Amino acid sequence: MAISADSFFWDPTAQGTLQAQIRQMIAEGILSGRFRVGEKLPSSRKLASHLGVSRITITLAYTELLADDYIASKGRSGYYVSDDAPQPPNFKATRTAADTVDWSRALGQRFSGGTPFIKPKDWRDYTYPFIYGQADETLFDSANWRLCALQALGKKDFSSLTTDYYDEDDPKLIEFIARHTLPRRGIIAQPDEILVTMGAQNALWMAAQILLTQRRTAAIEDPCYPSLRDILTQSRCHLAPIPVDRDGLPSEELPPDTDVVFTTPSHQCPTTATMPLSRRQALLARAREDDFLIVEDDYEFEMSFLKSPSPALKSLDQDGRVIYIGSFSKSLFPGLRLGYLVGPKPFIDEARALRSSVLRHPPGHIQRTAAYFLSLGHYDALIRRMGKAYFERRQVMEAALNQHGLDIAGQGVYGGSSFWMRTAPDVDTQTLAERLRSKGVLIEPGAPFFGAETPPKNYYRLAYSSIPASKIEAGVNLLAKTLNSPF
Amino acid sequence: MAISADSFFWDPTAQGTLQAQIRQMIAEGILSGRFRVGEKLPSSRKLASHLGVSRITITLAYTELLADDYIASKGRSGYYVSDDAPQPPNFKATRTAADTVDWSRALGQRFSGGTPFIKPKDWRDYTYPFIYGQADETLFDSANWRLCALQALGKKDFSSLTTDYYDEDDPKLIEFIARHTLPRRGIIAQPDEILVTMGAQNALWMAAQILLTQRRTAAIEDPCYPSLRDILTQSRCHLAPIPVDRDGLPSEELPPDTDVVFTTPSHQCPTTATMPLSRRQALLARAREDDFLIVEDDYEFEMSFLKSPSPALKSLDQDGRVIYIGSFSKSLFPGLRLGYLVGPKPFIDEARALRSSVLRHPPGHIQRTAAYFLSLGHYDALIRRMGKAYFERRQVMEAALNQHGLDIAGQGVYGGSSFWMRTAPDVDTQTLAERLRSKGVLIEPGAPFFGAETPPKNYYRLAYSSIPASKIEAGVNLLAKTLNSPF
Structure with a gap:
C-alpha cells in the first residue's frame, strides 16, 4: 500500500528546518505504527508539490531517513518503509483504570506545601517586569555560549560528555573554580574541597542534609530566601529566625544552642544589606566560641558594579567553619543549574557521597561548556557587560523611585540587581501586586521572605x-500612581 | 610597561583552536592580575613569531578580546589591557589555617561508606573491558546529537535554555515521552503523571524518599543494583532482600508487612531474568491484597534485540500501584543524566516538590536537545544500531563462553548487554578480577550485588x-585460562 501525500500536514507549532520537520513527520508516522513496513512513501515530486517545498528538501529528508534505516529504496520504484525500521509494539497501551491507592496513607513523607512560586511563567509578556532572577536574554552572550557548547560537543571532548563520572566532576571546571573563581573571592581551596552542584539551591539543600538533624538548630536570616526556609522545614531541624538590620545578620542575637548559621553576608537576600567587616569578625569569633558552623551563600557577588566587592566571609575563616556556596546560574542563566560547594574535605566527602546517591553528578556536557566559557574569559566579559547595564538601570530606577517618593528600605552598597522597598504599614503588597499585574507591572510581594505566621505585608x-x-520610569510611575490611588 | 611575547607559552594539554588558546592565555593573564590595566600587548608580528603561528591568528584573537573589552587599541600604537577589563580583587586570597572543627561531631548525617564504585576510571585503556554501563562511543550518533544540541541552542529555543522552569519540565520532552515512549511500553499517562529526573538513579532516590520512612519495609531483589541498596540504607527503612530465581522476583516470598517493592521485571539486575506474565499478575494481585506499592525500574528495555519486549509491569497495573522509572541515560550515554518517573498524580506532585527543593529541575538545554533527538527519530535509529551490534557481540560471546566451558548463570531472553556468570564455589571473583586486570581484562565481581554480610563470591x-x-574471543580465552590456572 502506498502512503498518500495527503496524509502529510505542516504542524504550525513545529520548529527546526523544513527538512527536519519532514523527517520528523515520517519518523513519527513509523514509530507510532501509522506507516507500516513495506508501505511506499509518496514520490519526492508529489510530496514536494503537496507541502509546497522544493524537491531537494524532500530528497534530503529521505536520504537521512535512508541512512538511519527508517526507509529503503527499491531501485527506481521509490522509497518504502524499511524492514529494519523501528516497529511499534505488538500490544496496546492502556491507562490505569482507577487510582485505588489511599495516597494520604501511602506517602511516607510529604514535600509539597512549601512557598509557592510567585512569578508568573509568562513574565516576558508583561511590559514592566520588575522581577528577580530571570535572565535578560538581551545581555547574554549567546553566540559565545553556543561556540563553547559546540566545542564541548566536539570529538576531542566527546568522552567528557558521555562518561559516567560516578561521583566526580569535570576536572577542567574544578580547576578553573580553584585557580580563578575562588581567588577572586579571597579563597584558596584544593580540588578535593570543591564540589559542583545543580545550582545554589542544590548546594543549600545538601548542606542542610549533612549538617542538620531533628535535634539541631539552624539560625536563618529573617527575612530570607523562601526556598531556604522550605529546605530547613523539610529537614525538621529547629529553626531560629534572626531579624536582620541594615548591616545584615547581628551575631549577638544568635541563640546559644545554634548548630548552623545560614547567611548571605555579601548581599543579604532580600534586603541587599552587606555585612561590615567588624560584624563578620564577630560572627566568626562567636562561631568559634559556641562551636557552630556557617553556611555562606555568596549569591550575586559578581554584580558589584558600584565598588569592588569585599572578600567572602569564607576568606576570613581560620578554623574551617565556613561552608561556601557559589553559583553560576543566576549570572549566566537560571536554566543552567550550576553552582559549587567549598568546604573542608570531611564535609565535601559527605556532600559527594550524598550527591552521588541523589543524582550521581551534574551532566558532563554542561560542566565542560561552562569550563570553556569561563576559561576563554567570556564569563567575566559578560559580568562586565551586565554590570554596566545594571548600573544604568539602577541609576534610572533610583531617580524614579526618589522622584515619586517611594520608600527604599535597602539597595545594596556594591550594586546587585534589586531594591528592597517598603510601603505604609496598612498596605498589603500582595493586593498591590495583583492590581499592578493587570496594568502590566510585575513586582514581588515581600511577605513570603518572612518566617512569621503573620509576616509584615508592607x-x-x-x-x-x-x-x-x-521602561523603568513609566513602570515606577504606574507603581506610584497605583499605590497612591485608593484601594 | 609592555608585556613581553616571551611570557606566552603553549599549554601542551590545552584544547580548542590556536586562536582560542591565545585568547585564553591573555584573558587568564588579565583575570589573574599578571597583566595589568594599561600594559601594552606584544605586536601581532612579535607574538606570531614567538608562538610560531600566522599573524592572522593573533589578529583574530585580539579582535575578539577587543570586542569583549579585555583590550583596547590606541590608534597605530597597538593594543593595551583595557581600562574596562575585569580586574583582579584588591585583596589576597588566603587558605584556611587549620581545620579545627570536630567533624565526627559536626556531621549530622553521614552518606559516605556506600558501595564503592568498582570500575576503574581508565577502563578505556584496557584491551578487554567486559564492563557494564559505559557508552560505546563508536555506536553513538554523535553527529546528530550535536545537530540537535545546536538547534536547542538556537535563537528560537534560547528562552527554553535560559528559563528557570521552577518545578516544571520542558513541555516538548514531556509530550514526546507521553505520546511515543510510554505507549511503546504499553503505558498511557498524562503530562501531570510524568516527571523528568536526573537519570534513573535520581528517580529511585526520589521514590525512596517519598514512599519510605524508618517504620516502613522495602522489599528488594537479591542480588540487586548496589546503589539502590545504598539509597534504601540511607533512608533507614527496614530492608527485606528477596532472593530472585530464573524468573526474577517471586512474589510469594514477600513478607506480609511489605510497604514498597523495588523490582526490575523486564530485565533483572544483575541476573538478566525476565519476569513471566503469570508472575507479574501474581505480584500485582499480592500488591492489591496486602496494599503495597511497586517501584518498577524498567532499565534497558530498549535492548530487546532477540525478541520484542513484553510490556512494562506498569501497563498491567489497574490500581495505580506501580511507579514506573525509565531512563535515557544508559542507552544514550550515562553522562546525559536523564530519566523519568511515571505514577499517579498525588505521587508525582510530591516528587515534583521534592525535586524542586533538591535541585529545581534538570537543565533545560539537555531536556530540549533530547526532545529533538527523540522526535526526529534519531533515538530509535540509535537503538536499532546498538541492538544489531549487541546481537553480534552476544552471539560471539555466547559461543566463546560455551567453547571455554564457562558457566552462564543468566543471559536475558530478550537481549540486554551482559551475561551473569558463575564459577566454582571456591573461587573468589574479586581476586579473579584483580588477576585479570593485570592482563588487560576487566570483569565485574558479583559480591557487591548481594545484600548479605557474607555474600556469595563466585x-x-x-x-x-x-x-x-x-576482542571478545581473545578476552574470554584469557578469562578462561586465568580461571583454570592455579591461584
Missing part, C-alpha cells in the same frame, strides 16, 4: 535584572 | 556493551 522587591532601562 | 558480570566483537 514590603516588596523591585528588581532591574529583567527590565530594560527605557 | 558470581561475576560480563558485559558486551563496551567491548568490540573482535
Whole structure:
C-alpha cells in the first residue's frame, strides 16, 4: 500500500528546518505504527508539490531517513518503509483504570506545601517586569555560549560528555573554580574541597542534609530566601529566625544552642544589606566560641558594579567553619543549574557521597561548556557587560523611585540587581501586586521572605535584572500612581 | 610597561583552536592580575613569531578580546589591557589555617561508606573491558546529537535554555515521552503523571524518599543494583532482600508487612531474568491484597534485540500501584543524566516538590536537545544500531563462553548487554578480577550485588556493551585460562 501525500500536514507549532520537520513527520508516522513496513512513501515530486517545498528538501529528508534505516529504496520504484525500521509494539497501551491507592496513607513523607512560586511563567509578556532572577536574554552572550557548547560537543571532548563520572566532576571546571573563581573571592581551596552542584539551591539543600538533624538548630536570616526556609522545614531541624538590620545578620542575637548559621553576608537576600567587616569578625569569633558552623551563600557577588566587592566571609575563616556556596546560574542563566560547594574535605566527602546517591553528578556536557566559557574569559566579559547595564538601570530606577517618593528600605552598597522597598504599614503588597499585574507591572510581594505566621505585608522587591532601562520610569510611575490611588 | 611575547607559552594539554588558546592565555593573564590595566600587548608580528603561528591568528584573537573589552587599541600604537577589563580583587586570597572543627561531631548525617564504585576510571585503556554501563562511543550518533544540541541552542529555543522552569519540565520532552515512549511500553499517562529526573538513579532516590520512612519495609531483589541498596540504607527503612530465581522476583516470598517493592521485571539486575506474565499478575494481585506499592525500574528495555519486549509491569497495573522509572541515560550515554518517573498524580506532585527543593529541575538545554533527538527519530535509529551490534557481540560471546566451558548463570531472553556468570564455589571473583586486570581484562565481581554480610563470591558480570566483537574471543580465552590456572 502506498502512503498518500495527503496524509502529510505542516504542524504550525513545529520548529527546526523544513527538512527536519519532514523527517520528523515520517519518523513519527513509523514509530507510532501509522506507516507500516513495506508501505511506499509518496514520490519526492508529489510530496514536494503537496507541502509546497522544493524537491531537494524532500530528497534530503529521505536520504537521512535512508541512512538511519527508517526507509529503503527499491531501485527506481521509490522509497518504502524499511524492514529494519523501528516497529511499534505488538500490544496496546492502556491507562490505569482507577487510582485505588489511599495516597494520604501511602506517602511516607510529604514535600509539597512549601512557598509557592510567585512569578508568573509568562513574565516576558508583561511590559514592566520588575522581577528577580530571570535572565535578560538581551545581555547574554549567546553566540559565545553556543561556540563553547559546540566545542564541548566536539570529538576531542566527546568522552567528557558521555562518561559516567560516578561521583566526580569535570576536572577542567574544578580547576578553573580553584585557580580563578575562588581567588577572586579571597579563597584558596584544593580540588578535593570543591564540589559542583545543580545550582545554589542544590548546594543549600545538601548542606542542610549533612549538617542538620531533628535535634539541631539552624539560625536563618529573617527575612530570607523562601526556598531556604522550605529546605530547613523539610529537614525538621529547629529553626531560629534572626531579624536582620541594615548591616545584615547581628551575631549577638544568635541563640546559644545554634548548630548552623545560614547567611548571605555579601548581599543579604532580600534586603541587599552587606555585612561590615567588624560584624563578620564577630560572627566568626562567636562561631568559634559556641562551636557552630556557617553556611555562606555568596549569591550575586559578581554584580558589584558600584565598588569592588569585599572578600567572602569564607576568606576570613581560620578554623574551617565556613561552608561556601557559589553559583553560576543566576549570572549566566537560571536554566543552567550550576553552582559549587567549598568546604573542608570531611564535609565535601559527605556532600559527594550524598550527591552521588541523589543524582550521581551534574551532566558532563554542561560542566565542560561552562569550563570553556569561563576559561576563554567570556564569563567575566559578560559580568562586565551586565554590570554596566545594571548600573544604568539602577541609576534610572533610583531617580524614579526618589522622584515619586517611594520608600527604599535597602539597595545594596556594591550594586546587585534589586531594591528592597517598603510601603505604609496598612498596605498589603500582595493586593498591590495583583492590581499592578493587570496594568502590566510585575513586582514581588515581600511577605513570603518572612518566617512569621503573620509576616509584615508592607514590603516588596523591585528588581532591574529583567527590565530594560527605557521602561523603568513609566513602570515606577504606574507603581506610584497605583499605590497612591485608593484601594 | 609592555608585556613581553616571551611570557606566552603553549599549554601542551590545552584544547580548542590556536586562536582560542591565545585568547585564553591573555584573558587568564588579565583575570589573574599578571597583566595589568594599561600594559601594552606584544605586536601581532612579535607574538606570531614567538608562538610560531600566522599573524592572522593573533589578529583574530585580539579582535575578539577587543570586542569583549579585555583590550583596547590606541590608534597605530597597538593594543593595551583595557581600562574596562575585569580586574583582579584588591585583596589576597588566603587558605584556611587549620581545620579545627570536630567533624565526627559536626556531621549530622553521614552518606559516605556506600558501595564503592568498582570500575576503574581508565577502563578505556584496557584491551578487554567486559564492563557494564559505559557508552560505546563508536555506536553513538554523535553527529546528530550535536545537530540537535545546536538547534536547542538556537535563537528560537534560547528562552527554553535560559528559563528557570521552577518545578516544571520542558513541555516538548514531556509530550514526546507521553505520546511515543510510554505507549511503546504499553503505558498511557498524562503530562501531570510524568516527571523528568536526573537519570534513573535520581528517580529511585526520589521514590525512596517519598514512599519510605524508618517504620516502613522495602522489599528488594537479591542480588540487586548496589546503589539502590545504598539509597534504601540511607533512608533507614527496614530492608527485606528477596532472593530472585530464573524468573526474577517471586512474589510469594514477600513478607506480609511489605510497604514498597523495588523490582526490575523486564530485565533483572544483575541476573538478566525476565519476569513471566503469570508472575507479574501474581505480584500485582499480592500488591492489591496486602496494599503495597511497586517501584518498577524498567532499565534497558530498549535492548530487546532477540525478541520484542513484553510490556512494562506498569501497563498491567489497574490500581495505580506501580511507579514506573525509565531512563535515557544508559542507552544514550550515562553522562546525559536523564530519566523519568511515571505514577499517579498525588505521587508525582510530591516528587515534583521534592525535586524542586533538591535541585529545581534538570537543565533545560539537555531536556530540549533530547526532545529533538527523540522526535526526529534519531533515538530509535540509535537503538536499532546498538541492538544489531549487541546481537553480534552476544552471539560471539555466547559461543566463546560455551567453547571455554564457562558457566552462564543468566543471559536475558530478550537481549540486554551482559551475561551473569558463575564459577566454582571456591573461587573468589574479586581476586579473579584483580588477576585479570593485570592482563588487560576487566570483569565485574558479583559480591557487591548481594545484600548479605557474607555474600556469595563466585558470581561475576560480563558485559558486551563496551567491548568490540573482535576482542571478545581473545578476552574470554584469557578469562578462561586465568580461571583454570592455579591461584
